[in-house]
Amino acid sequence: MEQYVIKGGKPLVGEVEIGGAKNAALAILAASLMTEETVEIDNLPNVTDINALLEAIERIGGHIERTGAHSIKLNCAHIDSFNIDCECIRKIRASYYLLGALLGRFKKATVPLPGGCNIGNRPIDLHLKGFRSLGVNIDISHGMINADSTELIGSHIYLDNVSVGATINIMMAASMAKGNTVIENAAKEPHVVDTANFLNSMGADIKGAGTDVIRIKGVERLHKTDYSIIPDQIEAGTFMFAAAATKGDVTIKNVIPKHLESISAKLIEIGCEVSEFDDSVRVVAKNRLSHTHVKTLPYPGFPTDMQPQMVVTIGISEGTSIVTESIFENRFKYVDELTKMGANIKVEGNTAIIDGVSGYTGARVAAPDLRAGAALVIAGLAAEGITVVDDITYVERGYEEIENKLRNLGAMIEKVNSEKEIQKFRLRVS
Ligand code: UD1
Numbered sequence: 001m002e003q004y005v006i007k008g009g010k011p012l013v014g015e016v017e018i019g020g021a022k023n024a025a026l027a028i029l030a031a032s033l034m035t036e037e038t039v040e041i042d043n044l045p046n047v048t049d050i051n052a053l054l055e056a057i058e059r060i061g062g063h064i065e066r067t068g069a070h071s072i073k074l075n076c077a078h079i080d081s082f083n084i085d086c087e088c089i090r091k092i093r094a095s096y097y098l099l100g101a102l103l104g105r106f107k108k109a110t111v112p113l114p115g116g117c118n119i120g121n122r123p124i125d126l127h128l129k130g131f132r133s134l135g136v137n138i139d140i141s142h143g144m145i146n147a148d149s150t151e152l153i154g155s156h157i158y159l160d161n162v163s164v165g166a167t168i169n170i171m172m173a174a175s176m177a178k179g180n181t182v183i184e185n186a187a188k189e190p191h192v193v194d195t196a197n198f199l200n201s202m203g204a205d206i207k208g209a210g211t212d213v214i215r216i217k218g219v220e221r222l223h224k225t226d227y228s229i230i231p232d233q234i235e236a237g238t239f240m241f242a243a244a245a246t247k248g249d250v251t252i253k254n255v256i257p258k259h260l261e262s263i264s265a266k267l268i269e270i271g272c273e274v275s276e277f278d279d280s281v282r283v284v285a286k287n288r289l290s291h292t293h294v295k296t297l298p299y300p301g302f303p304t305d306m307q308p309q310m311v312v313t314i315g316i317s318e319g320t321s322i323v324t325e326s327i328f329e330n331r332f333k334y335v336d337e338l339t340k341m342g343a344n345i346k347v348e349g350n351t352a353i354i355d356g357v358s359g360y361t362g363a364r365v366a367a368p369d370l371r372a373g374a375a376l377v378i379a380g381l382a383a384e385g386i387t388v389v390d391d392i393t394y395v396e397r398g399y400e401e402i403e404n405k406l407r408n409l410g411a412m413i414e415k416v417n418s419e420k421e422i423q424k425f426r427l428r429v430s
Contacts, residue, residue, distance in 0.1 A: 004389040004403060005422050006380035007412040007429040008362060012248035014409045018236045018255050019045040020070065020229035022398045023094075024191035027168045028198045028229060029053050029074070030097035033062055034105045034176065035202055036077040037224035044070050044229060049092050049397045056089040056098065083110040085144065092397075093165075096124055099147060100169035103136060104176035105222075108148035113140070122328070126163045130170035133157050134177050154179030154218055162187050162298040167214070168195050175204040177218040186214045189299040190259045194230045201225040233259040234305045235399060236281070238374050240264070241309040242406070243283040244272050245316065245382040250409060253280040262302045266292060266310065270317055291319030291356060296327050308334055308375030314354055315343040316382060321354040334372035337365035341379050341387065359384055366390040370398045377402065381411050386429070388422055 020043035030053065032039040044050060046069065054064055054072075061080040065073040082102050089095045093114045102109035114124060124145075128138050131147060133155040139146045154177045159166055167187040172195070174181035186192065188210050196209030202225045205217035236255040243250035244267055257264070257276040264274045264281065269292050273284040291314060296304040304327035314321040315338060325331045332347045339345065341360040346353045362385030367373025373395035380387030389395075392415070395402060403415045412429055416422055 001390065002392055002415055002417045003422065004377055004380070004392055004395075005414050005416050005425045006362070006377065006387045006389070008360070008381050008383035008385065008387060010246065010381070010410055010412060012243050012246045012250050012381065012406070012409040012411060015251045015253055016239050016405050016409060017253050018231045018239070019043070019400050021045070021191055021194065021232040022047055022049060023164070024194040025050055025229050026053055026092070026094035027097050027172070027191060027195040028227065029057065030094070030101040031172050031195060031199055031202075032074045033057060033076040033079060033101050034172065035222040035224060038073055038075045039202070039224060040067070040071065040073050040226040042071040042228040043231075044072060045232065046070065046400050047396060047398055048393070049094065052088040052092050053094060056084055056086055056095070059086050060084055079106070082106055082108050085110070085112060093122065096127055096165055096169055097172065099127070099131070099145060100172035103131060103147055103149070103152065103173040107150065107152060110144050110146045113143055113145060124165070126159050126161060126166035127169045130157045130159070130166055130183070131173060134170070134173055134181070152177035152218070154181040154216070156182045157184065159183065159185045164189050164192060167192050171196060171206060171209070171214060171216060172199065174216040174218060175199050175206065176220070176222070179218055181216040181218070183214040183216070184212065186212050187298055188212060190230055190233055190256070198225070198227050201227055231255045234303065234371070236260055237263040237303070237306045238309050238378070238399070239405070240267060240281065240283045241306070241313045242378045242381060244270070244285045244289060245313040245378050247285045248409070249282070249284045251280055251282040255279060255281060257281050262300060263306055266294060266302060270314065289313065289317040291317055291321040293322045295324040298327070304328055304331065305371050307331060308372040309378055311335075311345070311352060311354060312338065312375040312379045312382075314356060315345060315379075316359055317356045319356055321356065323352045323354065325350045325352075331372075333368040334375060337368070337376055338379060340365055341383055361385055362387040364388045364390070367392060367394045370394045374399060374402065377406070377413070381406065381413070386426060
């Protein structure tokens with residue numbers, strides 16, 4: 001088991017380059033199997049969730065050629081199975097995208113019920129409601145979702161909840177349905193738009209992605225494309241909060257500042273200077289930051305995937321802050337870990353009441369999920385003394401070489417895999 005070991009207390013200073021959006025890449029890779037022609041994808045993050053999905057696609061007959069550190073060629077002309085049941089796919093939430101993609105092209109699929117981070121009840125009823133509405137028969141047995149139909153027929157679908165996954169999944173299947181589909185109350189996240197742009201570049205006819213009504217005219221076939229994935233809004237936001245929490249000065253490059261507006265607004269509100277450029281943002285924090293109230297909401301609201309990083313930052317800001325988690329009810333599990341570092345946070349249901357303390361102290365903590373793991377790394381960077389973060393496989397699901405990127409900003413952080421190495425780090429930095 002590997003850990004991050006961090007000696008905190010040093011402001012992060014410098015420039016960091018953001019990779020491609022993991023959540024867009026997961027959908028786009030799945031959508032790639034909807035054509036038998038070769039798809040070239042660039043700006044693909046090299047993280048474990050992506051590699052798990054690539055492995056699953058290879059197992060059903062996809063051919064993948066890595067053409068660079070962040071680019072691949074994918075050919076799915078010879079898909080020979082519609083039943084995906086490997087260990088790799090059980091680990092990731094986005095396995096559900098294979099359902100929409102396979103249904104679109106082959107009208108049938110068998111996929112395990114999704115895994116992923118345990119951040120609360122994560123039903124997929126809306127995905128299934130959408131597929132059923134397109135004429136798909138669905139049966140769940142022995143942990144598998146079995147879906148098939150003779151033909152997908154366009155339909156009018158209203159999503160009761162705003163769901164990123166359901167919006168993208170239905171959009172993929174409907175792209176190759178007969179006739180027109182309308183998705184109402186659709187999610188507007190940047191990765192919904194990116195997936196729609198990708199599908200359109202393959203010949204799909206999708207309009208309205210990025211608004212709450214998406215209109216899709218089904219097409220018979222999709223073709224090859226060459227596509228570059230958008231920058232990762234959440235990776236960028238994580239570095240923005242890391243800069244704020246350590247009182248640093250960091251320029252975050254290769255971003256779309258518009259996607260970061262809700263994050264920038266909160267950072268400005270608590271006292272940071274945020275400057276926006278064409279494809280970068282600079283975050284400077286000089287003085288002690290102050291409190292705020294935040295409620296997580298679907299895009300363009302404040303993202304639930306940034307909630308733990310935000311809490312860690314306001315946990316050492318002046319005054320009392322209130323954070324309401326409205327998307328996933330179980331997303332405050334890291335608070336117990338943060339308490340070990342001196343935080344003063346009380347969780348009541350989906351609300352955290354945060355009394356800012358003057359600073360954190362290093363401790364041994366464990367990442368309970370991907371984003372909370374990154375938040376604990378930020379806490380370690382801001383803390384006095386040494387922090388060890390266990391269970392970093394969660395963090396590696398969504399952050400590529402986070403320790404190297406942080407080291408380039410002056411952080412004292414290492415990835416280690418034994419108590420002996422932790423000890424060596426302690427000796428070296430003391
Ligand atoms: C995606 C992201 C995840 C992010 C989340 C919210 C991926 C791979 N993951 O997850 O990082 O935290 O969006 O921005 O892109 N819901 C239902 N029924 C459904 C589907 C969802 O009730 O069928 C509910 C969920 O319980 C949750 C809300 O809708 O309360 C939003 O979930 P959703 O947007 O679907 O999240 P994911 O797509 O799983």
